[in-house]
Amino acid sequence: MFFLIPLCLIIAGIFIWQEKKENYVAADVLKGLASLCFVLLGILCSPGTHTAKLIVAGLVLGCIADVLLNLRFVLKEKGQLVFLVGILVFLAGHVLYLAAVLPMAKSWLVCVVLSVVLTALLMVWIFKQITAKKAFKIFGVFYIGAIVLLNCVTVSNLITSPSAFTGIFAAGALLFLISDIVLILNTFGSESRFSLRVTNLSLYYIGQILIAISLSVLK
Numbered sequence: 001m002f003f004l005i006p007l008c009l010i011i012a013g014i015f016i017w018q019e020k021k022e023n024y025v026a027a028d029v030l031k032g033l034a035s036l037c038f039v040l041l042g043i044l045c046s047p048g049t050h051t052a053k054l055i056v057a058g059l060v061l062g063c064i065a066d067v068l069l070n071l072r073f074v075l076k077e078k079g080q081l082v083f084l085v086g087i088l089v090f091l092a093g094h095v096l097y098l099a100a101v102l103p104m105a106k107s108w109l110v111c112v113v114l115s116v117v118l119t120a121l122l123m124v125w126i127f128k129q130i131t132a133k134k135a136f137k138i139f140g141v142f143y144i145g146a147i148v149l150l151n152c153v154t155v156s157n158l159i160t161s162p163s164a165f166t167g168i169f170a171a172g173a174l175l176f177l178i179s180d181i182v183l184i185l186n187t188f189g190s191e192s193r194f195s196l197r198v199t200n201l202s203l204y205y206i207g208q209i210l211i212a213i214s215l216s217v218l219k
Contacts, residue, residue: 004040005041008038008041008205008209011033012030014030015031016201019070020194024070025074028067028071028073028074038211039059041213042055042056047219051100051103054097054099055212057096058100058211060093062208065093069083069086069090080133084135091146097173098149098150106161107156108156112152119144119148119149123140131188131189132188143180147173147177150173151170151173163219172214174207175206176203176211178203179204182196182199
């Protein structure tokens with residue numbers, strides 16, 4: 001099943017190249033195929049527990065959101081709306097990830113308080129770097145807040161209950177967060193750079209692959 005990992009990364013690389021060449025339809029199809037690889041990887045790694053099913057569902061939503069986000073380049077007249085819908089689908093995926101790992105947390109209240117503080121500090125910094133409409137900023141606060149909370153919970157789980165699963169999942173969630181920050185800066189910053197796009201997508205796919213792989217060691 002692990003042949004899906006290099007396959008995912010190879011297709012993702014081709015997708016990025018097609019996007020750079022502005023072949024947006026082909027790029028979106030390839031992006032969907034690359035994301036389908038980590039979904040299939042999650043399904044094959046899944047032990048079938050309730051926790052695993054929630055994580056697989058989160059991977060599926062991530063795949064759908066990937067296609068939606070790139071549709072903004074195809075449906076340019078409705079690009080902003082499609083982008084926001086994609087963010088909402090990603091947010092739903094994060095909620096499912098959180099629902100999967102939150103029951104493992106021994107100090108969830110501390111995680112919530114810490115995530116609120118970290119989200120506030122992070123968003124203050126991000127807003128100084130970007131220019132975006134109010135709707136995007138509002139969505140951004142909730143979206144980043146959700147993934148910061150997810151990271152706080154996963155790190156807490158790793159500290160209190162160290163295991164292969166908590167370690168791999170926490171690494172995946174962290175890369176996902178960093179990827180999203182890079183995406184926001186590159187999308188709404190003063191200048192969009194291809195190098196940041198490559199960084200964003202590389203971190204994202206590796207993060208999702210790690211989350212999928214974590215299911216193989218979930219007990």
